[in-house]
Amino acid sequence: MLSKNTVKFIKSLQQKKFRKQENAFFVEGAKNVTELLLSDFTITHLLFTEKYLSDQQDLIDRSKGEKIKSSPKELKSLGIFSSNEQALAVASIKPNTSLEIRPGELVLALDDIRDPGNLGTIIRIADWYGIKKILLSPETADVYNPKVLHASMGSFSRLAFEYVDLNSKLRDSSVPIYGAFLEGISIHDFEGVPEGILLMGNESHGIREDLKNLVTQKLTIPGFGAAESLNVAVATAVLCDNLRRLSK
Amino acid sequence: MLSKNTVKFIKSLQQKKFRKQENAFFVEGAKNVTELLLSDFTITHLLFTEKYLSDQQDLIDRSKGEKIKSSPKELKSLGIFSSNEQALAVASIKPNTSLEIRPGELVLALDDIRDPGNLGTIIRIADWYGIKKILLSPETADVYNPKVLHASMGSFSRLAFEYVDLNSKLRDSSVPIYGAFLEGISIHDFEGVPEGILLMGNESHGIREDLKNLVTQKLTIPGFGAAESLNVAVATAVLCDNLRRLSK
Structure with a gap:
């Protein structure tokens, strides 16, 4: 009862x-x-x-x-x-523990992703592309929000999360940091090792200023039409797909 | 006033x-x-x-x-x-006119995409990847639904739409028809000309039976983790990105 x-x-x-x-x-x-x-x-x-x-x-x-x-x-x-x-x-709820980023590993860092649906969809995408760890800025939506969990379709249960000040965490890291920018190298031309941190920024404002300088490789998703941008979850998937392609 | x-x-x-x-x-x-x-x-x-x-x-x-x-x-x-x-x-509202599919062109066909947010996001993705025409099954959400228009971020104004019985339309077409299946060729290995119709199916049930037989090239998005599937809009973007990569 x-x-x-x-x-x-x-x-x-x-x-x-x-x-x-x-x-x-x-x-x-x-x-x-x-x-x-x-x-x-x-x-x-x-x-x-x-x-x-x-x-x-x-x-x-x-x-x-x-x-x-x-x-x-x-x-x-x-x-x-x-x-x-x-x-x-x-x-x-699991305790918020510090996640170690190991060489050869690809992880996500989410800066100020506000929309629960976007966060849940990104978690599902991460799980599809074999990403096991997600770093989240304190302003990012709560992983345990029912809308996030719903959109993740169960994938949240297989990932580890750390809410953390991204500036300190990324500054102290020695792995490559990828970010999506308009003036980066086309992800279709990029050749490298898919390891390190893929940093995704806020739905409206992108990656914040103080984090931009920490990005070691600027990437661009080439557009073929007239749309100004892609939804942040969609962009995450396209970037992960292109990076995973390099694992072959 | x-x-x-x-x-x-x-x-x-x-x-x-x-x-x-x-x-x-x-x-x-x-x-x-x-x-x-x-x-x-x-x-x-x-x-x-x-x-x-x-x-x-x-x-x-x-x-x-x-x-x-x-x-x-x-x-x-x-x-x-x-x-x-x-x-x-x-x-x-523009009249629902028959869209001609020209050689060399890539168009989308949406079979029973029910969620307005998904449809709007797909329209924005199509616009990013230079797709100008979308065929929609009668069961697909209404393009002019305010939620669809909102999610499309203005992209709807640059595309042409036709609500049509997809079975007749696709059967009468002579261009390649791509569809996403678990048992297709990996989109990372596929080499071909990115022209024809990319068919995307319902959020829960995928492409319906009578349309499956019309698909001339089954494609698979390779997974690297444990998620069972990707959101339909996300999958559309990854497929478009991989097809457009072949245009180079």
């Missing part, structure tokens, strides 16, 4: 303030919940419908935390989805 | 039913309005604030249609934006 206190607790996690206070977050929908159950996150509550139970009996049995059979209507009332026929899970 | 009738008329255009009935649509915000004024669309109403007037006096002077000085508050009340300090324009 879903208690009033649990309802209140889960609903409060829609807000960053309460996620921080409770050190907890939730995910919704079969795909995200399944990925969470398969990850090393600590599950504290698992809410599931009859349908999810019949599909994922084993996963539910093996899960830790309080298990609560719920109706689709109850699940819908807790989250941001317009319908949720399957499941919702609450887990503990 | 903004009349009650004009307010009612513009607000009604948020709904497809009324856009169709009135053969009209609106765009919001400086960027989209400016692009619309620079295009060959027929403007019927131009609403602008003091700020837009001081920035774009010439464009306003040259514009056709009824010109109405408005407040940011009035503009906000008409559209879907949470704020609009600049402008809103109403224009006539």
